[in-house]
Amino acid sequence: MEKFTTHTGVGVPLRRSDVDTDQIIPAEYLKRVTRTGFEDGLFAAWRNDPSFVLNNPVYAEGSVLVAGPNFGTGSSREHAVWALQNYGFKAVLSPRFGDIFRGNSGKAGLLAGTVDEKVVQRLWDHLDENPGATVTVDLESRTVRAGDGPDAIEDSFDIDDYTRWRLLEGLDDIGITLGHEADIAAYEANRPSWKAATLPAS
Amino acid sequence: MGKTLSEKVWDEHVVRSVEGEPDLLFIDLHLIHEVTSPQAFDGLRLAGRQVRRPDLTLATEDHNVPTLDWDKPIADPVSRTQVETLRRNCEEFGVRLHPLGDIEQGIVHVVGPQLGLTQPGMTIVCGDSHTSTHGAFGAIAHGIGTSEVEHVLATQTLPQARPKTMAVTVNGSLPEGVTAKDLILYLITQEGTGGGQGFIVEYRGQAIRELSMEARMTVCNMSIEWGAKAGMIAPDEVTFAYLADKPEAPKGAEWDAALAHWRTLVTDDDAVFDKEVVVDAADITPWVTWGTNPGQGAPLGGTVPSPEDFEDASDKVAAENALRYMDLEAGTPLREVRVDTVFVGSCTNGRLEDLREAAAVIKGHKVADGTRMLVVPGSARVRLEAEAEGLDLVFKEAGAEWRGAGCSMCLGMNPDTLAPGERSASTSNRNFEGRQGKGGRTHLVSVPVAAATAIRGTLSSPADLQTVGSN
Structure with a gap:
């Protein structure tokens, strides 16, 4: 996984709440067996609407998505994270995320930062007034910044310490866990024999 | 201080616990299916890793399989490739697989329980958010992404x-004609789609x-x-x-040992939950959704709400968007909403008891003109058991379609989909925009409401049929 320290890119205002993962990528796109190429399915239904934000060429290079509360609820499909990443997004900001989506983001290297609802509103207004403006997401200081001068926006975002550390270091979770092999083996040795198994004992 | 049920199960599975890091939990059962696993197996191959415990892993085919002609090769080449990829991966890594044609094939959350692999006190995960189903046995069960x-x-x-x-206590008994589905739809309407976020919920009380x-x-x-991390019911x-x-x-003797342990899996009297919600079962009536998330629900006897009914600004906008998408007018009685397709099935309501309930309502009636009804058993075993009881004949005589096992019309991924603009009454779990097919409009309902709706062609409960009969 690539290290994530700070990112500055075009902010995309998605003025919607309860954006579930079926909206991020519909099930018909989930038949592939790869991790790439899902950008064509990103917000597929909304992309047919000419007024949808991503259909504005000014956001073609969008990389910081600013969404309403309850972003990424519903299905566990990590394809939703991949579709955002395949399109070019590096970070998503929302006042509240679906748990599984937030977890998937951390694993796949997409920064999901929780920000205050008022900050989302200010970012939306700023991005609508200045289409194509950039937003900076600084993971080291957990800060989001946009604009300059007296109206500049600077506020904090939340991300759990462990995910932050892993993103900053670009660490692979499985590698970390396999470092605890002895703990896992010790646990396995003490599991009761009546515990369910899908295959006969070998 | 005592422990809650979820704390007990959690603590029994901690492999490693260090301040400032997440706990490392042992997983007792890992269920997999064709959609969220191929990239995970690829990852293993790339890193030269094995499946550590194939004996705690089980695979089946459900999301992407047809429910017609399921005994023939899958027609859609992309779907076929995905299913064949699962078969190859299971073969290569030694994972037990129940493929199409096998009696234990079906929706992964129906298969685990019917095999008896889902047991109290376990940790169960699957690359599917409805893994929470298995919590009904007193297990900690939740969905995970492909990296996980x-x-x-x-x-x-x-x-x-x-x-x-969190404790959700449902006091009293559910009124006649009110089901578990109505209970959970009611609760989601009260609490909202984010109300359970960050919590493992224990459902308790007399009605449960x-x-x-x-x-x-x-x-x-x-x-x-x-939004709950998981839901549980004490065994x-x-x-x-x-x-x-x-x-x-x-x-x-293994059963005796297991049972002795399972009996300890209750929340201690002096345990304290971080949050408590109390529901009076008597308040619950047949419940349906009118909007595009499961929290946008109302009593079947009520009307389509107006955006003005909502105080919160984002709820107002969400209601406006939902009414537009659903093509509904505020104030319309829900019983007057015409439905094109009725779907009985899914991991929510595709088990034998659900099919019996639907058959009991529909027996002796016909599906309304202009309405189609799909009845899809949750697994091949459920299908065969239903057929042994003659339930398939009841459905066919009523004019409903009797299908093979799978996720079917729950998610718009296999051939069973709604056409654009088509409206369904569905026993499944999600009414998101396009969930059952691009442009499709979904009303989530209980099994009896689905069956009565099929007969009348408008959202209805079995009580409405009696009214018709007495006229």
Whole structure:
């Protein structure tokens, strides 16, 4: 996984709440067996609407998505994270995320930062007034910044310490866990024999 | 201070716990299917890793399979490739697979319980958000993403931050004609799609105790729809009786040992939950959704709400968007909403008891002109058991379609979809925009409401049929 320290890119205002993962990528796109190429399915239904934000060429290079509360609820499909990443997004900001989506983001290297609802509103207004403006997401200081001068926006975002550390270091979770092999083996040795198994004992 | 049920199960699975890091939990059962696993197996191959515990892993084919001609090669080449990829991966890594044509093939959350692999006190994960279903047995069960699927395949563990605990107590008995589905839809309407976020919820109280095992699965299944990490119900005699004759349940002395342990899996009297919600069962009536998330629900006897009814600004906008998408006018009685397609099935309501309930309502009636009804058993075993009872004939005589097992019209991924603009009454779990097919409009309903709706062609409950009969 690539290290994530700070990112500055075009902010995309998605003025919607309860954006579930079926909206991020519909099930018909989930038949592939790869991790790439899902950008064509990103917000597929909304992309047919000419007024949808991503259909504005000014956001073609969008990389910081600013969404309403309850972003990424519903299905566990990590394809939703991949579709955002395949399109070019590096970070998503929302006042509240679906748990599984937030977890998937951390694993796949997409920064999901929780920000205050008022900050989302200010970012939306700023991005609508200045289409194509950039937003900076600084993971080291957990800060989001946009604009300059007296109206500049600077506020904090939340991300759990462990995910932050892993993103900053670009660490692979499985590698970390396999470092605890002895703990896992010790646990396995003490599991009761009546515990369910899908295959006969070998 | 005592412990809650979820704390007990959690603590029994901690492999490693260090301040400032998530706990590393051992996973007792990992269920996999064709859609969220191929990239995980690829990851293993790239890193030269094995499946650590194939004996705690089970695969089946459900999301992407047809429910017609299921005994022939899958027609859609992309779907076929995905299913064949699962078969190859299971072969290569030694994972037990129940493929199309096998009696244990079906929706992964129907298959685990019917085999008796889902047991109290377990940790169960699957790359599917409705894994919460298995919590009905007193297990901690939740959905995971594909990176986590790979993690569990490689290590049989998962790093997890400890969630908060919540009790949902349902006092009293559910009124006549009110089901577990109505209960959970009602609760989600009250609490909102984010109300359970960060919590493992324990459903308790008289109404929960009085539910059958299958109805308990319906409740826990939809825990994710109000954002909960997982939903659980403490195991009791109903649970043990359900498990006793299942093929993979422990036998003899092993059963006795397991049972002795399972009986300890209750929340201690002096345990404290981080949050408590109390519901009076008497307040619940047949419940349907009118909007595009499961929290946008109302009593069947009510009307389509107006955006003005909502105080919160974002709820108002969400209601406006939903009414536009659903093509509904505020103030319309829900009973007047015409439905094109009725779907009975899914991991929420595709078990034998659900099919019996639907058949009992529909027996002797016909599906309304202009309405189609799909009845899709949750697994091949459920299909065969239903056929042994003659339920398939009841459905066919009424003019409904009787299908093979799978996720079917729950998610718009296989051939069973709604056409643009088509409206469904569905026993499934999600009414998101396009969930059942691009442009499709979904009303989530209970099984009896689905069956009565099929007969009348408008959203209805069985009580409405009696009115018709007496005229």
